[in-house]
Amino acid sequence: MKKQWIQIHPNDAVAVALEPLGKGQTIVGENFEVTLKEDIPQGHKFTLHPIKKGEALLKYGHPIGEATQDIDSGSWVHTHNMKTRLNDELTYEYHPDFKPLEKKDPRTFMGYKRENGKAGVRNEIWIIPTVGCVNNTAAAIEKVCQDLVGENVEAVCAFGHPYGCSQMGDDQENTRKILSDLIVHPNAGGVLVLGLGCENSNISELKKLLGDEDLSRVEFVNSQDYEDEIEEGINRVRKLAEKMKDDKRVPIPVDELIIGLKCGGSDGLSGITANPTVGAFSDLLVAQGGTTILTEVPEMFGAETLLMNRAANEEIFDQTVELINGFKQYFKANHQVVYENPSPGNKKGGISTLEDKSLGCTQKSGSAPVEGVLSYGERVKSKGLNLLQAPGNDLVAATALAASGAQIVLFTTGRGTPFASPVPTIKISSNSDLVRRKPKWIDFNCGVLVEDTTLPELANQFFDFVIDTASGRKTTSEEAGFHDMAIFKQGVTL
Template identity: 70%
Template structure:
C-alpha cells in the first residue's frame, strides 16, 4: 500500500494516503524528507521550504498562497495557506483538446420508449406541480404500492416546495425542471398532480412539456376532483398497465447519458475517486456516449482547464459566461465568491477552493467539451457537457437528471445517503469509508492506493455502470430513497 503521493512532477506538496506520524522519513524524487508533525490521511505536507506569499503547487497548478513561511516536512493546510483567487477574470482561449480514439460499442439492457428515447428504469413517477399538493402526492405513492408489479421498478413521488409564489427565473426554472422530469425516459408512466390555482398549474406547464404520449402521462387537478386520491388510483392503474408492457432489450451504450457530481470530498477525492470517474467518462465518450459535469462554483480555480478543452471558440465563450454568471450571482447576493470549501472538506484535507476545484474537475477526464448547458436545458450533443448548477448535492444532482442523465455518479470522501430522481451511485474515495458505510457506498476507489491501477478502476466502474443501466439497483435504490430539489435564486412572494 502506498503511504503518500506526489501527484504532478512540479508539485511543492505531497498527499498522505494514510496517516503519517511526525519523525517519519519519506523518499520523494530521490530526496529524504522527515515529517516535522503528524499528517492526517488526505492532507498535504511540504516537499521543500515555501516562503510566505509564494504559490503552493498541487496537481501542477497553484492551489493558493502561503500565508507564512512553510518548512519542508510540515503540514500544509488552512492555517498556512489561503486562496489566491480574485473576482471576475478575463480569459483567453488557448485550445488544448484532442478527440478521443473511438473504442468498440457495447450494450446495456434498457427500455425503448415510444418516442425513441432509451431509459434504464421502468418506474412510475408522481410529480406535483406545486408544494401545496406534496402530501397528496406522497399519499398516492403509499397507496399505489399495492398496484406495483414485477414489471415496474418503482413507484415514487417527488415533492418540492415550489410552483407558486415565485418570480422571474425561479418560476421559469421550476417549470423547466418539472417538464424535463415528466419527459424523462426512466419513467414508464407519470402522474402530474396539480392544485388548480397555482402559478405553474397544469395548463401553464403543458407547453413546457410539449407533445406527450397520453398513455404515459396523466394529469390530475385536485381542486376539480371530489376525491383526488380515488381518482389518482384509477389513473395510477392505467399507468401501471401501460408501463408494464415495456421490456428490457439491448441498447447501445452510445445512448447512455451519465451525470457526474461530487460531495463531502476529502483529500483523496481528487486522487482516487474523481480521476476514476474521469477515466470512466473518457471510456464512455470513446464509445459514443455522453457525460455531464456540473457544480460550477467548484470549477472556480480550474476553469481554464475546461475552457481550453472546448471544441471551438463559441463553446469557450459559453464556458466563460457559465463561470462569470455564477460569480455575478454570488456578488448580487453580497456573498464571497470563494467561500468554500466546507468544514467537512477541510477536515478531509482540502484547504482552498483551488484545491477542491482542481480535484473536482478530474471527473471530466480528458475529452473535449462539446456542450455548455444552462440550468434546466436538455443535453443535445454526445460527449462531455458542462451544466450550470450550484454545488449543492440535491440541487445539482436533480439538475443532472433534468438535463437527461440516466444515472448520476457521485464521488464522496465523507459519505451521504441521498438520491436523485435517477439511480445515484455513491463512489468512495477511500476504503475506510467504503467499509464503514457499505449500506451507502456502491464502488470503492480507495483500492487505487492499495493494489489497483486507475485504468483498471475506470474499466471496473464502467462495467458496474452497464450493470446498473441494465437493472442492478444501487444502494440508495435498495433503501427506497428518492430526492428532488430545485434551484431557488430569487424572491419568494
Template identity: 65%
Template sequence: MQEFIKIHPQDNVAVALCPLSAGSTLQADSQTVILAEDIPQGHKFTLIALSEGEEVIKYGSPIGFTKEPVGAGAWIHTHNLRTGLGDVLTYHYEPQISSLASSAPAFFQGYRRADGRVGVRNNIWIIPTVGCVNNIATAIERQAQEYLMEQIDEISAFPHPYGCSQMGDDQEHTRQILADLIQHPNAGGVLVLGLGCENSNIEELKKYIGDYDPQRVRFLVCQESEDEIADALDIIRDLAEYAGQFRREPIPCSELVIGMKCGGSDGLSGITANPVVGAFSDLLISKGGTTVLTEVPEMFGAETQLMNRCETEELFQETVDLINDFKEYFKSHNQTIYENPSPGNKKGGISTLEDKSLGCTQKSGSAPVRGVLSYGEPIRGKGLHLLSAPGNDLVASTALAASGAHIVLFTTGRGTPFACPVPTMKISTNSALYERKSNWIDFNCGTMVEGTPLNELAEQLFDKVIRSASGEKVKSEEAGFHDFAIFKQGVTL
C-alpha cells in the first residue's frame, strides 16, 4: 500500500495515506524526507523547509501561508498554517478548452411521465405548504403506508418550518423550492397539504407551480376539511392508483441528472472520492447527461478553476456573480467569508478553506461549465452546472433535488446517515469508514489508495448509479430516511 501521495509536481507538501510515525524515512521524487513527528492519515507534512509567510502548495495551488518557520518532514495543519484568502475579488476570464469527448450511449430503467419528463423513483409525496400542518402530514404518511403497492416505491412527507411569517426573497425562495419539489418527476403523485391562512397558501403556491397534471398533483386545505386526515387518505388512495400505472422503461442516460455534494470531508476527500465523482461526472456528460455542483462557499479559493472552464464569457460572468453574491451574503450578516472548515474537516486533515475547496471542486471533473443556476432554479440544459446554495448538507442536497437532480452523490470522510428528497448515495473517502458504517455508506473510494485505479472506480460508480436509477435502493432509502431543508435567508415576522 502506498504510504503517502504528492498530488501535484509543484506541491511542497504530501498527504499521509495511512498513519506515519516520527522518524520514518520517505522518498518523494528525488527528495528524502525524515518525518519530524507522527502524521495522522489524511494530514499533510512538508517536503522541504518553509520560512514564515511562505506559500504552502497542494493540488498545485496555494492553500495558505505558514505562520512560522516549518522544517522538512513536519506536520503542517491549523497550528502553523493560515488562509491566504481575502475579500471580494476581481476576476479575469482565461478560458480553458475541454478535451472531453462523446462516448457510447447508456441506458437505465426509469419512469416516463405524462409530460415527457423522466423519474428514477415512483414515489408519492406529501408536501406541506406551511409548518403548522407538519404533524398532520407525518400522520398521513404513517397511515398511508397501506396504499403501498409493487409499483410505488415510497410514500413520504416532507415537513419544514416555513411557509408563513416570511418576507421578501426568503418567502419567494420557500415558494419556489416547494413548487420545484411538487413538480419533481421522481414523484408519481403529490398531495399538497395547506392550512388555509398561511402566506404561502395553496392558491398562492399554484402561481409558482405553473401547469400541472391534476391526476398527479392534488390539493387539500385543512381548515376547509371536517376530517383532513380521512380526506387526505382518500386522495392518497387515488394518487396510488394513478401512479401505480407507471412502469419502468429504458431511458437514455442523456436524460439523467446527478447532483454532487460533499460533507464531513477528510484529507483523502480530494484524493479519492471527489476525483472519482469528477471522473463519473465526465463519463455521464460524455453520454449527454447532466451533473450539478453546489455548496458555493466551498468553491472559495478554487473558483477560478471553475470560471475558466465556463463555455462562454457570459457564463464566466454569471459564475463571478455566483461567487461574489455569496461573499456579500456573508458580509451582510457580519460573518467572516473564509471561516471554514468545520471541526470534523480539521480533524480529518483539512487546514484551510483553500485546502477544502481545491479538494471539493474535484467533483466537477474536467467538463466545461454549461449552466449557472440561482437557488431554486430548475435545470434546463445538459452538461455541468453550478448551483447557488450554501455548504450545509441538508440545505444544499435539497437544493440539488429541487433543481431537478434525480440522485445526489454525497462524498464523505466522516460519515452521515441523512437523506434528501431524492436517493442520496453516500461515497466514502476511506475504507475504514466504509467498513465501520456499512449501514450508511453505499460505495467505497478508499480502495483507490490500496491500488484500484481512478478510472476503474469511476466505471464501478457509474454502474452503481445506473442500478440505483433503475430501482436499486441506496442505504438511506433502505433505512426509511428522507429529509428536507430550505435555505433560510431573511426576517421571520
C-alpha cells in the first residue's frame, strides 16, 4: 500500500507528506493523531504536536531549525514559520560513532584495465583545452572526428572551459590540477591536450603535474606551433584511435570502482528515498572493497558532526573539521553567510533550511566510516568512503568528483536536470512523478521506495544498475551526447 506520509525518526516533531494532503485530513501514527489545519504539498512538513516559538524542530532525529512563532499541531512547517540555527565556525570534539562494515567478496564489472593498473568504465577520446582561447578549435576537432566512434572508441568529446590564463593564486593552480587529473583519467583511452602556446597553464606546466604518469596515449598540440592546428589535432586524434583498436572490456572486481556521490535540485523526498538508496549502495560497494566520494561541503553544514563522528581516526576527524571550517572561512572571506541555502527549487520541493537540506544530503554517505579527506583536485588514495572539498554547484562538484578519480557520478534529484559531467552521470529521481515527466533525464527511480519497495531491495537493484552502467550501459545524458565540465573559481581574474 502506498504511504501518504512518513515520520522519519520517532523523535521527530514533524512528518513529511509523501503525496499532497488535504486540510481536515486526519493523520494517525503510533503515538499521535493530528488533523491537518491546511493543505500540505508533497515533500513538505507538518507538525505532530504544538511547537513553541524558539523551540527546535526535529527531522531525521536532529534539529533542522527553530520555530519563529508558535505553531499548532497539524500545521504546515516551512520558511514562513521557521529559520536556520546555523552560525559561523565552531569548535568540535571527536566522539566516534560507527561500526566497520562487514566485508564481502567483490562482484565484477566489465571494464577497461589500463597499463598503470587503473580501471576505466568507458573507452573514450578526450580533447582537453589548456585555455579557453582554443575551445572552438577543440570543438571543431571533436565534430570532425565523430566518424571514429564505434566499437572501440565509445565517444570523442571536447571539454571546453573559460580558464587557463589570467587567473591569480589558487585559481590557476586549481585549473592545472583539474586538467592534469582528467588527462590521466582511466575512462579516457586516449587524450589530446590542446594548448595555445602562451597561456599560464600551458602544456609544459601541466606536464610538471603529470610527473611519471603513463603518457603513451596522450598527444600534445600547441596551436601556435602549426599552420593548421585543427588538421594537426584531427591527425593526432586518429592516431589515438588507432592505439585503441584492440581495447576490450574484461572482468574487473568492483573494488576497483570509485563512485562519486552528488545531489542537486533536491526536494522534500530526496532525503527519504533517493539519498538513502545511494547511501545503502555506498555501503554495499565499500563492503566489497570499493570507494565512494561525498562532496559539496556547504551541504554538510548542519550535519557535519554526523560525518566527523564517523571519522576512522582522530587524524581523519581533524581533517574533516578543517574541511568544514575552511569552507566556512571561504564564505566569510567573501562576506557571505554560511547558511545562504537552500535554493528556490529546494524550497518549492519542501526543504526549508540548510540543516534540513544537509541532513538529507549526507544520507548519500551511508554508514561507513570516513577513511579519507581530499582537497580540491586531489586524487583519491584511500579505499572506502572519502570526503572531497568542493562547492555544491552541480557542474563544479561533479567535475571535481571525476578529477579525484570517480569513474561514475551518482546524482540524486527531486526536480531534475539534463546536465552531465566528464564521466557517466546516473540521474536518480526521488519521486515517480519526475520519471514520468522527464524520462530522457532520469536513469533510475527511487520514488518506488514509498510505494511498494523496501530499501534493501531497491539498493540491490540499484547496485545491479550501477554495475551495468560500469559495464557499458549508457546513461540518459550520454545518450543525449552530453559531456560537461566546470572548474572552481574563487578569486581575481586579470
